[in-house]
Amino acid sequence: MKINWKTTLRYGLIGGVSALYFSMIGMVELFAGRNLIGTTVNMGHLLLYGGMLAAGLLAARAHHQGKLAQHAVIGLVAGLSAAIPTALLVILHEFIPMQDVFVSVNNALIRFLTFERGLPGLLQFFLASGLLGLLGGLFDGIPTDYRRAVGTGLAGVAIVAVFSDLVTQVLTNLFGRASVNIFFVSKALKPVIALVLLLAIAAFVFMRDRRKANAPAAVAAAPLDKRAALRKQVILFVIIGALLAIAPWILGSFLSQVLFEVGRFVLLGLGLNIVVGYAGLLDLGYVAFFAFGAYTMGLLTTTTNLNLGGGVFNFWLALPIAVLVSVLFGVLLGFPVLSLRGDYLAIVTLGFGEIIRILALSDWLKPIMGGAQGVLFIPTPEIFGIVFDSPESMYYLVLAAALVAAFVSIRLRDSRLGRQWMAMREDEDVAEAMGINTVQTKLLAFAIGAGFSGLGGAIFAARLGNIFPHSFNLLISINALSLIIVGGLGSIPGVIVGAIALVGLPELLREFQEYRLLIYGILLIVMMLNRPEGFLPAEVFKRELHAGEITEPAEVE
Amino acid sequence: MAMLEVHDIHTYYGNIHALKGISLEVNQGEIVTLIGANGAGKTTTLRTISGLLRPRQGTITLNGELISELPAHELVYKGIAMVPEGRGVFAKMSVQENLEMGAYHRNDKAVITSDLEYVFGLFPRLKERRRQVSGTLSGGEQQMLATGRALMSKPTLLLMDEPSMGLAPILVEGIFDTIQAINKEGTTVLLVEQNALMALSIAHRGYVLQTGQIVLTDKADKLKKDPTVQKAYLGVD
Numbered sequence: 001m002k003i004n005w006k007t008t009l010r011y012g013l014i015g016g017v018s019a020l021y022f023s024m025i026g027m028v029e030l031f032a033g034r035n036l037i038g039t040t041v042n043m044g045h046l047l048l049y050g051g052m053l054a055a056g057l058l059a060a061r062a063h064h065q066g067k068l069a070q071h072a073v074i075g076l077v078a079g080l081s082a083a084i085p086t087a088l089l090v091i092l093h094e095f096i097p098m099q100d101v102f103v104s105v106n107n108a109l110i111r112f113l114t115f116e117r118g119l120p121g122l123l124q125f126f127l128a129s130g131l132l133g134l135l136g137g138l139f140d141g142i143p144t145d146y147r148r149a150v151g152t153g154l155a156g157v158a159i160v161a162v163f164s165d166l167v168t169q170v171l172t173n174l175f176g177r178a179s180v181n182i183f184f185v186s187k188a189l190k191p192v193i194a195l196v197l198l199l200a201i202a203a204f205v206f207m208r209d210r211r212k213a214n215a216p217a218a219v220a221a222a223p224l225d226k227r228a229a230l231r232k233q234v235i236l237f238v239i240i241g242a243l244l245a246i247a248p249w250i251l252g253s254f255l256s257q258v259l260f261e262v263g264r265f266v267l268l269g270l271g272l273n274i275v276v277g278y279a280g281l282l283d284l285g286y287v288a289f290f291a292f293g294a295y296t297m298g299l300l301t302t303t304t305n306l307n308l309g310g311g312v313f314n315f316w317l318a319l320p321i322a323v324l325v326s327v328l329f330g331v332l333l334g335f336p337v338l339s340l341r342g343d344y345l346a347i348v349t350l351g352f353g354e355i356i357r358i359l360a361l362s363d364w365l366k367p368i369m370g371g372a373q374g375v376l377f378i379p380t381p382e383i384f385g386i387v388f389d390s391p392e393s394m395y396y397l398v399l400a401a402a403l404v405a406a407f408v409s410i411r412l413r414d415s416r417l418g419r420q421w422m423a424m425r426e427d428e429d430v431a432e433a434m435g436i437n438t439v440q441t442k443l444l445a446f447a448i449g450a451g452f453s454g455l456g457g458a459i460f461a462a463r464l465g466n467i468f469p470h471s472f473n474l475l476i477s478i479n480a481l482s483l484i485i486v487g488g489l490g491s492i493p494g495v496i497v498g499a500i501a502l503v504g505l506p507e508l509l510r511e512f513q514e515y516r517l518l519i520y521g522i523l524l525i526v527m528m529l530n531r532p533e534g535f536l537p538a539e540v541f542k543r544e545l546h547a548g549e550i551t552e553p554a555e556v557e
Numbered sequence: 558m559a560m561l562e563v564h565d566i567h568t569y570y571g572n573i574h575a576l577k578g579i580s581l582e583v584n585q586g587e588i589v590t591l592i593g594a595n596g597a598g599k600t601t602t603l604r605t606i607s608g609l610l611r612p613r614q615g616t617i618t619l620n621g622e623l624i625s626e627l628p629a630h631e632l633v634y635k636g637i638a639m640v641p642e643g644r645g646v647f648a649k650m651s652v653q654e655n656l657e658m659g660a661y662h663r664n665d666k667a668v669i670t671s672d673l674e675y676v677f678g679l680f681p682r683l684k685e686r687r688r689q690v691s692g693t694l695s696g697g698e699q700q701m702l703a704t705g706r707a708l709m710s711k712p713t714l715l716l717m718d719e720p721s722m723g724l725a726p727i728l729v730e731g732i733f734d735t736i737q738a739i740n741k742e743g744t745t746v747l748l749v750e751q752n753a754l755m756a757l758s759i760a761h762r763g764y765v766l767q768t769g770q771i772v773l774t775d776k777a778d779k780l781k782k783d784p785t786v787q788k789a790y791l792g793v794d
Binding site for chain 1: 661
């Protein structure tokens, strides 16, 4: 096979320009401050050289086949060329200090790039890049089972190291502070532990794949015994249920709060999933209903003079009312947009969302809704003497709400109404010609979606104790929409995975907060290019997006 | 009294006057066809009858009952079913799910099951592919599916919009045979077609539309011999 140098160089340069970009915006330098394994590997390395590795791997993959040696050469060239742009930056910096214009191109960055050795260090930089590119190329060339094992192992170590906060917290809560010091040095994995972990995961994956491959094909293909499958499912449910129930004890206060955030967005996502995923109505003003829920809860229970409830309402009485109010507004805002489809619907709902926020902020409604000062002193829920004042207890509240919402979602999906939504999403006219009342069907989607959102808003208000108009900005709607798309439109497990990925994980990486939206954007683009159906897609969308890949029996007409 | 009576309907798209006073009748047990060139108003007429468009003027009655005021989804309950232009199958649903949507407004599970078997009897091809996603069916199969789905609502009047569109001639023949079979079993059919020759060969009567008006109506075999029809739609000089 001939090596296509143009393709190889292209991948290398794409990697190189990305590395240059990440360096110049300060990401590399910031990431370099966080050690992953001992003091030798930090997150800056992961970002920079991970790119070189990817360049080598992708360049080799673009060649489809070839000998291992060719893979190595391709990877090496891609890796070396990926180092060029950043190397040029280092050289340029030597002669023209750029820090006045590019704040992040500073000595700290240069020291990191040159291994603290000045210009001669560039040689080392090229060496490292070339080596990583070579490894990436080789990685693509080795047999699949080895590749899976090594890949999973590396990914596992990287995840443990990057989310070491989470791991150390769990270890502390389970086995005490001392256990952490066995595995970690400050936040970084000890090198020996990292190696052991890598080997353990790789060995596990390798053995499992082997066993699967060795099992007689007939047994693997035969449909699982139904009872056994059911038992497996029940066991899985029990384990997940138990984990959810004890999560706050394992995770501690801060992580419980992260879980609360995830739960809040699961609620939002489940509601929006009904509107967008089931009924196919693209609603960009979804945050409005979240605001209705929160403000209803706030205004009914606050102890300030904004209180509209006359002191009668506690959290539990106000909760159903908050949901009802949201449902009502869901229907009210649904009416004007009944005849709108697709993009037009998205624009109008976007407008609605903003109107609601601006109304809450306005001086006109200030006597009722508190204007920019918001609604303060919303009491925490309390039942049978249990006060929900800690993140841990609020977690249970949002968990219960999310479970109810998930249950309702599942039942709705399989109901007549679910089919109505699906038919309407596919073709509104035909659905109508089948006898479906599309007006009613649409309004029900808006109403139920709004109800879930309102529930989330009410709990949110009680958790924070005060609410402000700016908590209900467009970004919440966008977040909710992104998470259901990333998770998989129309899929309930997808909503949960999406919420963890887009809301939970960023909370764990707060130190890199300023690049959150950048990473978010990159993730979305990569996701849509490579896996448009989402992490855990619903059956119908999988069928749609991969319809071309279904092997059909030949037509005989 | 005719089963379906359309009296002087005028339908607009915004300011465009698409139907300029269409009147037609369909009697119990007939196959009636609307033929005409592109843009003559055939589909508009059908969509107006099925309630998806609303006439600005004129009335439509079904068995003496005024239906031109009713929303589309209620007409299904009155016994009207439509096979839309371009077939309009629910692409992401399986074949069987599509057929079940046709019986959406009914609640009699046992009868629905037997109707499903009836449709599978008409189109054995659909039975073979009942679990397949309908978006992956061929054009001919999708037309069968759309027809079968309409039949699942047990219609007394079946509206068909261009069933021959985009299909190979041999498939068109099959579809038209089926229409005749359905008709023989008691379903009245109103058929819109560009393929005038095929339509007139199975229909009892026909209407010729031109720019939103009916210019000619007669028995189908007489229309076939009519010189203007022959010249304009049958390609006979």
